[in-house]
Amino acid sequence: MTAVTLTVNGTERSLEVEPRTLLVHALRDDLGLTGTNVGCDSSSCGACTVLVDGQSAKSCTMFAVQADGADITTIEGVADADGTLHPMQQAFHEHHALQCGYCTPGMVMAAISLVDEYPGLDEGGVRHGLEGNLCRCTGYQNIVDAVLAAAGSGGD
Amino acid sequence: MIPAAFDYEVAESVDHAISLLGEHGDDAKLLAGGHSLIPMMRYRLATPSVLVDVGRLDDLRYIRTGNGTVSIGALTRHSELEHSAALAEACPMLASVAALVGDPAVRHRGTLGGTIAHADPASDLPAAVLALGGTIVAQGPGGSREIAATDFFTGYFESVLADDEMITEVRVPAGSGGWNYQKFNRRAQDWAIVGVAVAGGGAGVSLVNMGSTPVRASGVEAAVAGGASAAEAAAVAADGLDPPDDLNADAEYRSHLARVLTERALNAAGVA
Ligand SMILES: Cc1cc2nc3c(=O)[nH]c(=O)nc-3n(C[C@H](O)[C@H](O)[C@H](O)COP(=O)(O)OP(=O)(O)OC[C@H]3O[C@@H](n4cnc5c(N)ncnc54)[C@H](O)[C@@H]3O)c2cc1C
Numbered sequence A: 001m002t003a004v005t006l007t008v009n010g011t012e013r014s015l016e017v018e019p020r021t022l023l024v025h026a027l028r029d030d031l032g033l034t035g036t037n038v039g040c041d042s043s044s045c046g047a048c049t050v051l052v053d054g055q056s057a058k059s060c061t062m063f064a065v066q067a068d069g070a071d072i073t074t075i076e077g078v079a080d081a082d083g084t085l086h087p088m089q090q091a092f093h094e095h096h097a098l099q100c101g102y103c104t105p106g107m108v109m110a111a112i113s114l115v116d117e118y119p120g121l122d123e124g125g126v127r128h129g130l131e132g133n134l135c136r137c138t139g140y141q142n143i144v145d146a147v148l149a150a151a152g153s154g155g156d
Numbered sequence B: 001m002i003p004a005a006f007d008y009e010v011a012e013s014v015d016h017a018i019s020l021l022g023e024h025g026d027d028a029k030l031l032a033g034g035h036s037l038i039p040m041m042r043y044r045l046a047t048p049s050v051l052v053d054v055g056r057l058d059d060l061r062y063i064r065t066g067n068g069t070v071s072i073g074a075l076t077r078h079s080e081l082e083h084s085a086a087l088a089e090a091c092p093m094l095a096s097v098a099a100l101v102g103d104p105a106v107r108h109r110g111t112l113g114g115t116i117a118h119a120d121p122a123s124d125l126p127a128a129v130l131a132l133g134g135t136i137v138a139q140g141p142g143g144s145r146e147i148a149a150t151d152f153f154t155g156y157f158e159s160v161l162a163d164d165e166m167i168t169e170v171r172v173p174a175g176s177g178g179w180n181y182q183k184f185n186r187r188a189q190d191w192a193i194v195g196v197a198v199a200g201g202g203a204g205v206s207l208v209n210m211g212s213t214p215v216r217a218s219g220v221e222a223a224v225a226g227g228a229s230a231a232e233a234a235a236v237a238a239d240g241l242d243p244p245d246d247l248n249a250d251a252e253y254r255s256h257l258a259r260v261l262t263e264r265a266l267n268a269a270g271v272a
């Protein structure tokens, strides 16, 4: 076992993991943060997207030991303590950008990172930028609308 | 799936990484961004018993320009290539090809050294470095050596790198010349079914996923040098190659794509 210290949603957490433990399993199974989902075995669906040092990363394609010392933000950490939604969550809510909700945590985290990385996004930029996040329900249109709305209102 | 168990070592320096590789023999593997290795380990296509993590060697994350050369540290991430103003100026082709790799999350973690070392003929950046006439700098126990990209790739996921060598830097000549990159794929975020990189107004042409390695299309380069039109030069793009047959495309269709995409790329790079 290897000792790992992560700052997760602003709180320092120390845990002991096998080196082969994927970050997503450390978050879900060791830290009980089950908002981050696992949707595939091939690093291609993005359901597991979190922020690592502020940038989107697929937490299924990273070992927890690689994240030692890093700052991790999961979907549980984006709303304010008083429950006020993050502007990206609010935009998803207002634009009905989810149906079953399975892809949503990863989609929101990827979108927060995308808006931060690419100022002035247009529709094509949002579609291209979210191509690593699959949604089997919505047909994407409302997700794209939500991200554009959040981008316009400084949604990062 | 969960990868097979392994021992994890963090490299403090390049020398340390090389000595750890030497100590653990050919069961040890370097871990950089992990975006080729971890998927392979999850499928248990790779079961290294030791991983040497070089991902914390931040002094190998740089883009330096000068004396007509762009030198890029091996741990530089695809997103850093994509967003570097210095690279956009000195070698716009590499910056723009980096922006086409996978999706943003992949580009945040994947490294230039990793994608070159992985030697996947379907990858974008190896073909770009090949068309640009780049050089790969590798360090081993006996010191450092420079390998021309044209000599680097030897087969599917195979290169001339020894088990105890590490790529430290990739160099390309400054100025892409007339350049273009064509990536043909059917699914978002996917690898190219066929790709074509043109640099130097057709002086360097390379093909993605048209054989067991990224390949220089030397027939096309010779035709352009001899004054052929883009259409004439592109007609020989697939000559002598043995492209793969898979679910996405059979060999004949790939050859067709190579000719069509080469003509488009040459046109866009300024060859009439
Ligand atoms: C969903 C997804 C989509 C992708 N799409 C694309 C795409 O469209 N186009 C594309 O080109 N690629 C794509 N990739 C691959 C991506 O570009 C990888 O990041 C890259 O191929 C490997 O870089 P890495 O740093 O992650 O290497 P790692 O996975 O860490 O290592 C890969 C191999 O190289 C070795 N290695 C790593 N660094 C060094 C070094 N400095 N010296 C010697 N050996 C080293 C390792 O031991 C290992 O064998 C995709 C990956 C994923 C997960």
Ligand code: FES
Pocket: A037, A038, A039, A040, A041, A042, A043, A044, A045, A046, A047, A048, A049, A058, A059, A060, A061
């Ligand atoms: S679970 Fe991570 S990409 Fe699908």
Ligand code: FES
Pocket: A097, A098, A099, A100, A101, A102, A103, A104, A134, A135, A136, A137, A138
């Ligand atoms: S809302 Fe069901 S997968 Fe996206």
